Amino acid sequence: MHLDFNTLKNQIENTIETQKNGEKYFNVQGRLIRLPETSEAVIVGDLHGDLNSLITILKKSRFYRRVRTNPDFLMIFLGDYVDRGPKQLEVLIKLMELLEKYPENIILIRGNHEGPQDIRISPHEFPQVLTQLYGENADIIYMKYRELFDNLYNAVLIEDQALLVHGGIPTEASTLDDIAYAHETHPKKPHLVELLWNDPSTLQGVNYSFRGVGKQFGVDIVERFLSQIGAKMLIRGHECFDDGYYFHEDKVLTLFSCKLPVYRNRYAAYVDISQNISYFSDVLRNHIHQF
Secondary structure (H helix, E strand, C coil): CCCCHHHHHHHHHHHHHHHHCHHHCCEEECCEEEECCCCCEEEECECCCCHHHHHHHHHHCCHHHHHHHCCCCEEEECCCCCCCCCCHHHHHHHHHHHHHHCCCCEEEECCHHHCCCCCCCCCCCHHHHHHHHHHHHHHHHHHHHHHHHHCCECEEEECCCEEECCCCCCCCCCCHHHHHCHHHHCCCCCHHHHHHHCEECCCCCEEECCCCCCEEECHHHHHHHHHHHCCCEEEECCCCCCCCEEEECCCEEEEECCCCCCCCCCCCEEEEECCCCCCCHHHHHHHEEEC
């Protein structure tokens, strides 16, 4: 069952205001959230309109029980909420409901499918989904969602532990400011595009991306940037793996949290982080949940 036009429009507008006021709940620098290293969090990868996977993660992680007992508990989403899946709008509505009810517990990072309009996404089915549901009012809803997407976070830093993004390290970034303010320097600088589109590579240095957008970056790029910011691990989404996750040379963890026929992955996965753990690959493996 879908919301009527006015109800949905109002809900999106309310969510935009909540998103803009994130500094009430978090330490926000530009569009970077800085969390204490002791944070307890569930980290979720790409959803792509897979409402069943979202509901499964909420149940398996005991989100509603934990958020009642621990006001500092977090659920962090790494982006790519729309396109490809059968319940794209439903996923967004559920995420908006969660953010409105638990603004101090929900963090939404921007994915490449929520990226700036000057970078074309293929396929980008979400506008057609809205047209089927809202007809001549679809453009209004879509532009409201575009405004929401433009206000999603670029990244999350768990101090001294991990950097969370959708795609990868911007290959020309040298400070956290480059990430925090990537939306302001776009399109003059490539930081925002690369945050959303980059992928890790087995090759060293910076290489061409098969996607035609963004770059591929070697573990040397990751190690250098993580060392500069004092973190141990990069956690990102953006790629499907059969097990729902993959460690790239123990410095990058990719999470994929949806199960759709187009991807043919055996498992989806998320990470459930307890307090006071170190973000090394051998430790994180014990906190990955597959379904």
